[in-house]
Amino acid sequence: MTHTDAQLIGxxxxxxxxxxxxxxxxxxxxxxxxxxxxxxxxxxxxxxxLTAYNSAIIAVRKQILNNAFRGESAxxxxxxxxxxxxxxxxxxTKSSNRTVPMEHIPDAPDESxxxxxxxxxxxxxxxxxxxxxHLGGVCEKILHLSEYLDYTAQQxxxxxxxxxxxxxxxxxxxxxxxxxxxxxxxx
Amino acid sequence: xxxxxxxxxxxxxxxxxxxxxxxxxxxxxQTDPVFAGEVATWAAIYQGIQEKGDAELNVELMxxxxxxxxxxxxxxEMSAKxxxxxxxxxxxxxxxxxxxxxxxxxxxxxxxxxxxxxxxENTYASAEVLFTEHFSAPAAPTVRDAGRIxxxxxxxxxxxxxxxAALEQLxxxxxxxxxxxAQLYLGxxxxxxxxxxxxxxxxxQISPNNGEWEDAQWFMALAYLKLNDTVKAKGLLKDIxxxxxxxxxxxxxxxxxxxx
Numbered sequence: 036m037t038h039t040d041a042q043l044i045g046x047x048x049x050x051x052x053x054x055x056x057x058x059x060x061x062x063x064x065x066x067x068x069x070x071x072x073x074x075x076x077x078x079x080x081x082x083x084x085l086t087a088y089n090s091a092i093i094a095v096r097k098q099i100l101n102n103a104f105r106g107e108s109a110x111x112x113x114x115x116x117x118x119x120x121x122x123x124x125x126x127x128t129k130s131s132n133r134t135v136p137m138e139h140i141p142d143a144p145d146e147s148x149x150x151x152x153x154x155x156x157x158x159x160x161x162x163x164x165x166x167x168x169h170l171g172g173v174c175e176k177i178l179h180l181s182e183y184l185d186y187t188a189q190q191x192x193x194x195x196x197x198x199x200x201x202x203x204x205x206x207x208x209x210x211x212x213x214x215x216x217x218x219x220x221x222x
Numbered sequence: 223x224x225x226x227x228x229x230x231x232x233x234x235x236x237x238x239x240x241x242x243x244x245x246x247x248x249x250x251x252q253t254d255p256v257f258a259g260e261v262a263t264w265a266a267i268y269q270g271i272q273e274k275g276d277a278e279l280n281v282e283l284m285x286x287x288x289x290x291x292x293x294x295x296x297x298x299e300m301s302a303k304x305x306x307x308x309x310x311x312x313x314x315x316x317x318x319x320x321x322x323x324x325x326x327x328x329x330x331x332x333x334x335x336x337x338x339x340x341x342x343e344n345t346y347a348s349a350e351v352l353f354t355e356h357f358s359a360p361a362a363p364t365v366r367d368a369g370r371i372x373x374x375x376x377x378x379x380x381x382x383x384x385x386x387a388a389l390e391q392l393x394x395x396x397x398x399x400x401x402x403x404a405q406l407y408l409g410x411x412x413x414x415x416x417x418x419x420x421x422x423x424x425x426x427q428i429s430p431n432n433g434e435w436e437d438a439q440w441f442m443a444l445a446y447l448k449l450n451d452t453v454k455a456k457g458l459l460k461d462i463x464x465x466x467x468x469x470x471x472x473x474x475x476x477x478x479x480x481x482x
Contacts, residue, residue, distance in 0.1 A: 059286065063286075069287065081288075085287040085288065085291075086284075088287065089280045089283040092283060093276050093279055101237045102236070102238070103237070151231070151234055151235060151262075151265045152265075152269070154258065154262045154265065155262055155266045156266070159266035160266050160273075163269070163270025163271075164273065164274070167270055167271070179271070179274070182275070183274070183279075184275070208225055211228065211267065214267055215263065215267065218266075218267075
């Protein structure tokens with residue numbers, strides 16, 4: 036079945052397992068773009084097309100979550116635009132000394148590129164990437180489910196086998212604190 | 223840890239902080255270095271988690287994408303299971319269909335022009351067309367001081383059934399002397415009356431030793447064309463074309479060039 040834009044956007048914003056399902060639906064629903072891309076971007080192989088498509092899906096997810104996608108165009112049109120741009124980016128990378136005779140339409144302004152992003156220093160970010168690897172299984176899982184996939188405490192408890200939502204919440208903040216301490220110790 | 227600060231950072235990042243709070247947040251960031259440092263650290267943590275999540279999602283989607291590509295490559299009909307409505311909507315014709323359609327269109331457009339400019343000598347014609355182009359009944363032979371001869375009168379006036387009847391009556395008379403001539407014009411009259419098979423029978427009665435033989439050959443070849451028997455027509459026409467002095471030689475050669 037085809038899911039409407041409203042259904043997909045609403046479910047993605049809902050977070051948790053429904054968001055994961057909606058992303059999968061969107062991915063499959065618009066996968067024809069990859070197949071069409073085989074004919075349109077002949078210099079790109081399947082791996083390139085999938086990289087471009089995945090990147091576009093992730094970008095759309097982000098724009099839906101931070102309300103940058105305002106529904107001025109259909110979700111598929113929006114996704115197609117980003118996908119085309121990603122394909123062109125890869126083509127340019129692959130053939131840096133050749134001109135790619137295609138129009139590059141910029142993505143919608145990414146409003147997540149706010150002041151906050153500019154204040155975050157690259158070395159801080161690099162440290163977070165490094166410390167996340169050493170955080171440990173449960174913390175890593177909780178932070179991913181909670182902060183990335185927007186699972187509720189109850190959903191996390193069910194997913195990782197915690198007795199109740201309260202213990203998930205306290206564990207989550209202790210994991211964040213642990214991460215912070217790892218960063219402080221390293222700096 | 224300051225949980226409320228972390229929540230505000232998340233809200234700010236996701237554009238969910240009310241405008242007034244957003245402005246106050248940004249002002250404090252610019253005026254309070256300690257606050258700015260704390261916010262930057264937590265923002266880096268949040269951003270790092272997001273980046274890691276993006277990377278994990280990418281891995282997951284890559285697996286799904288490869289699976290979809292494999293499924294669609296192995297069994298094209300399976301793509302309908304993935305998303306039938308979308309696949310139906312996005313159905314695209316194979317390239318060879320477009321190529322075939324383009325060729326057909328080109329042929330349709332070019333054919334009348336080809337027909338117009340191509341010389342008739344280069345065109346293969348049907349036997350029926352060649353017959354029509356080359357057959358014309360010659361006038362009946364005239365004999366000086368001869369009186370009114372019924373078959374000739376009917377023949378010249380294209381009253382062929384009447385001419386045929388008169389000629390058959392003449393030939394029935396075994397004492398009639400100009401038999402070959404009568405046989406030839408009987409055949410021509412049959413051919414003119416659209417009776418090619420009877421015409422052939424008539425022409426076959428004429429001996430090669432007679433003066434009418436060459437005309438009989440020619441008209442018999444035309445009779446075979448009328449019957450669409452191009453094999454026999456060609457055989458006769460080749461015989462004619464091979465004889466340098468045959469009166470119908472050039473005509474026979476012309477037809478042979480046009481015959482398939």
